[in-house]
Amino acid sequence: KAGVTQTPRYLIKTRGQQVTLSCSPISGHRSVSWYQQTPGQGLQFLFEYFSETQRNKGNFPGRFSGRQFSNSRSEMNVSTLELGDSALYLCASSTPRTSGGETQYFGPGTRLLVL
Amino acid sequence: TQLLEQSPQFLSIQEGENLTVYCNSSSVFSSLQWYRQEPGEGPVLLVTVVTGGEVKKLKRLTFQFGDARKDSSLHITAAQPGDTGLYLCAAADRGSTLGRLYFGRGTQLTVWP
Numbered sequence: 001k002a003g004v005t006q007t008p009r010y011l012i013k014t015r016g017q018q019v020t021l022s023c024s025p026i027s028g029h030r031s032v033s034w035y036q037q038t039p040g041q042g043l044q045f046l047f048e049y050f051s052e053t054q055r056n057k058g059n060f061p062g063r064f065s066g067r068q069f070s071n072s073r074s075e076m077n078v079s080t081l082e083l084g085d086s087a088l089y090l091c092a093s094s095t096p097r098t099s100g101g102e103t104q105y106f107g108p109g110t111r112l113l114v115l
Numbered sequence: 116t117q118l119l120e121q122s123p124q125f126l127s128i129q130e131g132e133n134l135t136v137y138c139n140s141s142s143v144f145s146s147l148q149w150y151r152q153e154p155g156e157g158p159v160l161l162v163t164v165v166t167g168g169e170v171k172k173l174k175r176l177t178f179q180f181g182d183a184r185k186d187s188s189l190h191i192t193a194a195q196p197g198d199t200g201l202y203l204c205a206a207a208d209r210g211s212t213l214g215r216l217y218f219g220r221g222t223q224l225t226v227w228p
Contacts, residue, residue, distance in 0.1 A: 033215065033216070043205075092157075
């Protein structure tokens with residue numbers, strides 16, 4: 001089974017621009033979560049989508065948004081980029097929660113550099 | 116404040132040594148996971164522990180979930196340079212925070228030949 005794929009892998013933008021990142025989950029996984037990873041803050045949860053609906057949202061400003069398509073692929077968008085948005089953006093997919101808890105599988109990430 | 120506290124933050128050891136990494140919290144979790152991440156890549160799942168007191172072994176790695184489901188440890192026996200990486204613990208709480216994992220800050224392990 002193919003793993004989680006993310007595109008692009010690397011991105012350089014300037015302040016004020018916007019960016020769209022894409023994530024394709026593992027086949028059969030309907031939940032997609034997004035995280036931001038920085039050296040100072042570690043992994044911080046952005047939001048999660050399930051069946052095209054946002055079910056959960058972290059503590060990030062409204063400049064960060066996302067969506068999910070009917071094939072479970074997801075995109076996240078960051079508008080009006082700031083220098084502090086430079087980070088590794090990770091996408092993870094999972095199967096519906098079972099009694100044993102949820103396991104997430106991560107993609108390789110998109111490294112975003114804002115100049 | 117960080118929900119999961121990992122210690123130590125950095126660990127630099129010689130090949131063949133043993134080490135233990137800790138992941139602690141005051142919260143109770145339904146499950147806890149350990150990941151390893153290499154530079155420029157996403158975290159790779161090592162193990163999921165679900166039952167309080169559970170012990171899982173993965174070759175030279177031993178994972179334990181605390182009886183109260185609030186903490187966990189990762190023990191590596193006879194570390195090798197290939198074990199080098201960032202080790203992250205992550206947990207899903209027992210509430211309704213669907214699709215969300217809480218991560219510790221990680222332990223950066225370097226094993227020297």
